[in-house]
Every structure is written in structure tokens, then in C-alpha cells.
Amino acid sequence: MSIASQQRTMRFLGRSYMAFVFTPEGPIIEWLAQLDSWLARSPGFFAGRPVVLDLANVKLHRPGISHLVGCLLERDIRVIGLEGADPAQLGPDLPPLLSGRPVNSTEIVALTRPEQPPAPAPAPKQAASLLIDRPVRSGQSIIHPDGDVSVLGSVGSGAEIVAGGSIHIYGTLRGRAMAGHMGNSQARIFCQKIEAELLAINGYYRTAEELDASYRSRPMQAWLNDNVMMITALN
Numbered sequence: 001m002s003i004a005s006q007q008r009t010m011r012f013l014g015r016s017y018m019a020f021v022f023t024p025e026g027p028i029i030e031w032l033a034q035l036d037s038w039l040a041r042s043p044g045f046f047a048g049r050p051v052v053l054d055l056a057n058v059k060l061h062r063p064g065i066s067h068l069v070g071c072l073l074e075r076d077i078r079v080i081g082l083e084g085a086d087p088a089q090l091g092p093d094l095p096p097l098l099s100g101r102p103v104n105s106t107e108i109v110a111l112t113r114p115e116q117p118p119a120p121a122p123a124p125k126q127a128a129s130l131l132i133d134r135p136v137r138s139g140q141s142i143i144h145p146d147g148d149v150s151v152l153g154s155v156g157s158g159a160e161i162v163a164g165g166s167i168h169i170y171g172t173l174r175g176r177a178m179a180g181h182m183g184n185s186q187a188r189i190f191c192q193k194i195e196a197e198l199l200a201i202n203g204y205y206r207t208a209e210e211l212d213a214s215y216r217s218r219p220m221q222a223w224l225n226d227n228v229m230m231i232t233a234l235n
Contacts, residue, residue: 019050019080021203024068025057032071039075041198041207046077052098056084065094135171136161145182157197163187176200180224189222190234204229 024031039045053069060068069079081098082090090097130144135153142149142161149163154171161167161175164182169191180187180202187201194215199206201224211231219234 019052020046021052021054021083022072022077022079023054023057028058028060028064028068035075038207041209046075049078050080051077052081052083053079053095054083060085060089062089062091062094065089069094129165130163136175138175154193166190178205185224185227187223190220192219193217194220199229199231201229206231 051072053072055065065082065085072079079095081095083098085097087097128146129148129150130142132142132149132151132153136142136151136155136159138156138158140156140159142151142159144162145164147163148165148168149161150168150170151161152170155161155169155173155175155177157174159175160178161169162178162181164187165179165184166188167177167179167190169177169189171191172193173191173196175196176198177189177191177196178198178200179189181200183202185202189199189201194211195217196211197208199211199222201222204224204227206222206229215231215233220231221234222229222231224230
């Protein structure tokens with residue numbers, strides 16, 4: 001058997017993962033204070049969740065970046081990558097710089113392997129709605145980045161729904177609902193009874209303390225208007 005016939009294809013597969021993106025703004029000490037205020041209302045929310053730090057709005061040198069990453073780690077927020085940073089200010093002690101571009105499956109083939117015609121490109125993935133026909137209990141997370149999420153029951157306190165599109169809850173929303181998570185500013189949130197801990201659309205959010213008491217225990221919808229979350233009762 002020849003050497004060439006023993007060579008195999010080495011395959012590298014790309015994967016896409018859900019990660020939160022932080023975009024700090026200066027002064028950093030004030031931004032961290034706002035983060036602390038948010039975490040006080042939702043303690044442990046980012047524990048164990050991947051976070052990307054977008055530094056496009058701040059100009060930090062290596063010590064400043066390292067300090068900021070350390071401050072987040074102290075808050076149980078683990079940064080897995082950086083965006084918008086000057087590559088000259090990075091080092092082996094910092095998270096890697098990410099490109100933010102889609103990653104496709106790649107194959108590296110031995111040069112002696114006979115050439116083969118390229119595989120046809122996969123068909124575009126169609127956005128699909130996700131239907132949950134049971135209550136979402138405390139501590140559960142439903143993450144669906146490709147479309148809308150509908151829940152026929154209620155969403156318990158401490159539970160969360162994360163959707164790339166809109167969120168429809170046909171029961172009581174006591175937990176967290178985050179719509180438009182992949183940058184969809186047209187997404188909306190609907191629920192039959194609002195007692196939410198947090199509402200968010202495309203990264204803009206309101207906590208329980210910021211919800212008008214007159215909306216409590218009523219059907220409602222939320223949407224964005226010029227990056228401001230609007231909330232109105234449905235009856």
C-alpha cells in the first residue's frame with residue numbers, strides 16, 4: 001500500500017454558540033457601577049454563561065483591558081473573547097480577539113489526495129418558531145436563536161426565555177423574557193399576565209422595579225421605539 005493511499009482528510013468543524021456581548025462605555029468605573037446595580041436585581045444571571053467583551057467604544061491599553069476582564073471575573077462573569085480591541089494591546093494573558101464572522105465547516109486534504117468536486121452549498125436555514133406546550137419552571141432556560149418562541153403555559157420565577165424573534169407567553173410571565181437576542185429590533189414580547197423579573201429586546205431591558213405597577217397581572221406587549229422599550233396593556 002502506498003503512502004499516499006494511507007493519508008486521510010483532517011476535518012475541522014465550526015460551531016456557533018450563544019454568548020452575551022458586553023459593550024462598556026467610559027468612564028469604566030461608572031459602567032461597572034451600572035452593572036453592579038443590574039446584578040443586584042438579577043444575582044448570578046451571568047454565572048456560567050459565555051460573554052464577549054466589545055471594546056469598540058472605549059480605548060484601553062493592555063493593563064486596562066486586563067483590569068476590566070478581572071473586574072468582570074470578580075463578578076462571576078467569564079469573558080471568552082474580545083471584539084473591537086487593538087491587537088497590539090492584547091497578549092497571552094487576555095482572551096482572544098474574535099472576528100464575529102460566521103464559521104463554516106473546513107476540510108484540509110493531503111496534497112497527494114485526488115481532487116474531488118466541492119460539495120454543494122447547504123440550503124439557507126429557515127427561521128423556525130418553537131412551541132413549548134408546558135410551563136417553563138423555575139431554573140429552566142429556553143434558548144432559541146432562530147425564531148419566535150411561544151409558551152402555552154406560564155414562565156416561573158427564575159426561568160428564562162431567550163429568542164431570536166418575538167416571545168409569546170399564553171400564561172403568567174414571572175421570570176425573564178429576552179426577545180430579538182440576535183439583533184432583531186423588530187421583535188416583541190407578549191404575555192397574558194405580566195409579573196416579570198426582566199424584559200429585554202435586542203439588548204435593551206427593563207427590570208421588575210422599572211415596570212409600571214398598573215401593568216401588573218394584566219396582558220401586555222413590549223416593543224422598541226428608537227431604542228426605547230415601550231410597554232402597553234392589551235386590555
